[in-house]
Amino acid sequence: MKFKRSLLPRLINSLLPGKVVVLYGPRQVGKTTLVKELIAVSPFRSRFINADELMYREVLSSQSVQRLGEVLGDAELLVIDEAQRVTDIGLNLKILVDRFPQARIIATGSASFDLANKISEPLTGRTLTFTLFPVSYAEVSETIGMIEARFQLDRWLVWGGYPAIAATDDLDLRKQLLNNLVGSYLYRDILELDGVRKSDKIVNLLRLLAYQIGSEVSLAELATNLALHRQTVEKYLDLLEKTFVIFKVEGFSRNLRKEVTKNSRYYFYDNGVRNSLIQNFNSPNLRQDIGQLWENFLVVERRKANQAAGKSVNSYFWRTYDQKEIDCVEEHSGRLYGYEFKWTCGEIRKTVCKEFNLSYPDSSLTAIKKENFEDFIM
Template sequence: MEISAIETRAETDARLEERLIYGSYPEVVTTNDREQKILYLKEIVNSYLYKDILELDGIRNSDKIVKLLQLLVFQIGKEISHTELGRQLSMSKNTVDRYLDLLEKSFVVFKLRGFSRNLRKEISKNPRYYFYDTGIRNALINNFNLLSMRDDIGMLWENYIIVERLKKQEYQKIPANNYFWRTYDRKEIDFVEESEGKLCGYEIKWSDKRHKAPRQWLETYKDSEYHVITKANYLEFIQ
């Protein structure tokens, strides 16, 4: 659902905490009852994720795919090794590949790949995974606490901003390739957008502290732009 079509920027901003906690499903957005929001999200997880998707692909071992999703919940913004996931879940890499492909096709998660053009030090092998809806992400771990009581605000914020940016690209028909950027010496940019020959790097921060662009990024991609997305300027980025 395109939020900007049904509410003003001021209304979106006022409901930011709700969006981070409960997500953006229409049935969730249109009710003010907290318990109804939680009930609906749990129903989606229990019926759609645990039943419909698994039955659709003939998967019988539902515990494994649920545990896979729960591992992804806590690794938002980090590179994911399919081999390592398989080791943690006692599954083959091929099975992990199959499950993740199914979850992507079912619009539960999506991935960003690393951007690499010039530097040998740039990381591009392992992707990062994000959830299409933060409410589903929170339902998987049964955590609907207020932001003041959470230690995962950074992950929620990064996930929310990136998925809302992808929605904006779709609704406004912005042609773009999307990546993250990271080097082996831990210099990174959360979101890189390549559109119509223009390269923009975006660092996504919950705090309003000033952040400088990585020197290697500026030196390597001299014609690129760099911006920091915070609570002070995010609305223009996603609407």
Template sequence: MLIERTLKQTIQESLTKSNKIILIFGPRQAGKTTLVREVIATLPGRKLEINADELRHIDTLSSRNLDRLKQLVSGYDLLFLDEAQRVPEIGVNLKLLHDHVPTLRIIATGSSSLDLASKVREPLTGRTRTYQLMPLAVSELASHYNAYELDAKLEDFLLYGTYPEIFAQENKLDKTEYLRELTLSYLFKDILETGAIKYTPKLRDLVRLLAYQIGSEVSINELCNRLQLHRDIVNNYLDLLEKSFVIIRLGGYSRNLRKEITRHHKVFFCDLGVRNAIIENFNPLDRRDDGGKLWENFLITERMKTQSYRRESANYYFWRTYTGSEVDWVEEKEGKLFGYEFKFSAKMVSAPKAWGETYPEASFEVVNRENYLGWVG
């Protein structure tokens, strides 16, 4: 089953209307290579595809030698470089190609925003357009399934996530085996290869602790104590996990620091299938006690995917006071504040009194099983 990605048309237009280098970040197995191949198949001219996991072109692509680079791309109209973060000094070399072979279109992908971005940020300033591709969004699946069918698949989304390959698996056993293999093979691969990680078992312990705490406020001090690691190391691990598309950190919103909690973060996972594989729990919803947290994580990641693909800019938070008033999701965009409460049932609730008193100009909405498709789509 081939689901058309929302970014396809956007990237096509960028390649045809601009000479900027296209960079696509996203986790491994999210469909970056498939997407790029679909896009460039619609374009005229000869295309050179290089996978940086293969070593045969690495010397040339990291050489800083313009003549060698020109020889590599001679006769081609487009260069597609997959897993570009593996090429040393890739930013400088892409700059040389961009500046001296202006007719060449360049598109590069990377599974680690941390590593690739650090290599291209300075050399390619003003020369790139950057996009992020995540596992399939419900808004993308809506082109293949109607609302009734999507709702029927909701439990699968919460248990197995939305990596494209999941939809090719025929049964629950195949899905769980795929996710376990994905987690073992790729989850830590790009992080470990940065060379910035020590105490690898501690990293795995940290991810497991976070997986059990999705939707809850995470205390850095508590993590440090349980892992017996220095605060700086834990913060570094969290940063790497976020930039390698494993977790999402959500900060607290506040304009009144004495009443509102801002010191802690909530942690969510970019894909629930990966999260459930980490804790080895694929039990159905009626046999688990974290259904509400899965629902919250699902809505947050889907909302972020959709807004990212639409190039909508917003700041995201949760909100809680020391007296216990809480709003699950807060969006700040275009100078306005929007609050949302997540309910798995069709139950409707009123805005917390403190929310209305503190931010009378802000809106408040409940997102539940009956209206979530419109909110995430």
């Protein structure tokens, strides 16, 4: 099954002379496939370079106008895949842009922290940045239709949206592909680019986070459980965010004493990755953690939807010390929008509604259920 990626039109519209389009995203998410699709429909003469190949890495890191010009040749569009592999990639791209201002360039990378550091300073003001996530529910619906997508909702909750895994109906193959992804590709950037050696600690850290979806995470508690220094845990969490495994959501507060903001919550970019870490691929109706699956799914799908719409949103959770909480609070256009996630039928507690509305009178509060979730994530 081939999915229609919503990012493709935005990438095409961003191909401007003298600009570098930077495409981030986790390994195996389909970046190479996407840029090759772009090349196929682009009106520009194109050249695709894989920076994993040593001969191209050497030329692209040469800082030689002549050698860089030879790489470009007569191409109007140059695509550099795995650009973080290239030494001083930002400086070399600057030379290309300065000397060949008619060129359009795309650089892809699976490690945002490494590629961003290398590109941002030399090319200040001349980059356009995008992130490719695992396949979204909206993209699934666009590909197979809304009725079929809704019928298959359990599948996406359990197996996630990595393209190779989402494309197969073979359950054993899905499990094998997902376990291989989590066992190798997921950590490669951290292990290679930041010199991390204790990969077992990273896996154990992720497992602890997998069981704490929807709850605030204590760094001190993680450090104790892992027998690591708190600073090391903070470093690992930061690297896992920058390699698109997890992301952090802070607590919302307008400095009211009763609101909890000390700890953060962590979510996985993909439900399948989370389930592989805890080795639970049971269907939702057989699980005790369906509330966590549903919350992780909705939070990350909302994140994808906001990016697809080009919508700038600040996202939080909200909780008070007397245990009133809202799963998701969004701040945009000068207003607050609260969302509570309900897998089973149920309404938001009246005490929660009252407290939130009293604290923030110009806000709205909506329960997101199986009956209305498409409106929230599409």
